[in-house]
Amino acid sequence: MYFFSIRFLMIFMLHNLEEIITVESWMKKTYPRVKKRIPAGIQKEIDKMQDMTAARFAVVVFILSAMVSVLLAWTMWYGKFFLFLGINLIFAVNIFTHPLQALYLRCYTPGLWTTVLLIIPYYVLFFYYTAIAGLWHVNTLLSSIVILILFIPLFLFSHKIGEKVAARL
Template identity: 35%
Template sequence: MTNDMLMGLFPVVFMLHEFEEIIMLKPWLAKNGPAMKRRFPAVAAKVLPLYGSLSTSAFTVAVVEEFLILTALTYAAIAFGLHDLWAGLLAAFLFHLLVHIGQTILWRGYCPFIITSLLALPYCLYALFALARSGAISPGPTATWSIAATVLVYLNLWLALGLARRFEAWAGRAFAPVADDGSPPT
């Protein structure tokens, strides 16, 4: 498999991971929110209002925004030979997966991201080692891009969740039930 092919798989791996979150996050939070409040009150105070208030479709809007950016950057990296930039993005994703693994260990049970985190981990490690072995990436530039990408990914998360909240508000207005006479319900 060429480096370009390996790099091109990244958006697919990302989406497989996100599908688990899209499908499982809302029901998991509904079931485990009270336990999270008891066991990790500081975390629950941040996570539950942020994610628990979003519908699955609104959360998906955030994922789509991230996917489009990741896909554009991946294919730009392939087209222009920006392997260190791409490796930095992959390292940021790898860090994200490691955080999920840590969260699951702390929770001591299933979390709605662990299965695909464990499945994506070997791809991330293999891709980084394959690019390094081929000489396509260097430790210094990759480390710099990794730090920059991690910061930008987490800053973008706030933008993506802001878009999701705006979508939620718009959908609430656009698809609000109407009375038989066409007026909004009271």
């Protein structure tokens, strides 16, 4: 477990750094060029974030990182594996989102390189070794899904906070 928790933190940090570094430029340069390929409903939501800056996104990442750190610490101190699995299920969404966005838009999307080079290999090993170790139980999986669902409002809230904080910068 320790092996995966350290790797998770490293990959989580590197992935978020890639997004922070590239999101502002992508929104200004690439988004206007690919906007017509995006369905209208999704385009409307992205347009709300058109003024996304690296600073604003960094606030979002900070809030999410703080929560992930608390859950990871709780996992290590109390052996609550479902918390770590829940965090991993949330982060595993990147396996699909970034590559599919890039394929659909036919361009680089923020977070693509770390997804392909770090996140996907991490999850191949993570799911393989946790399955061999017998850590997948119905109760653990259900509890992890609850963590995943509870994280959705936090994710949305972090974007609202990021917007407000960045407006003051």
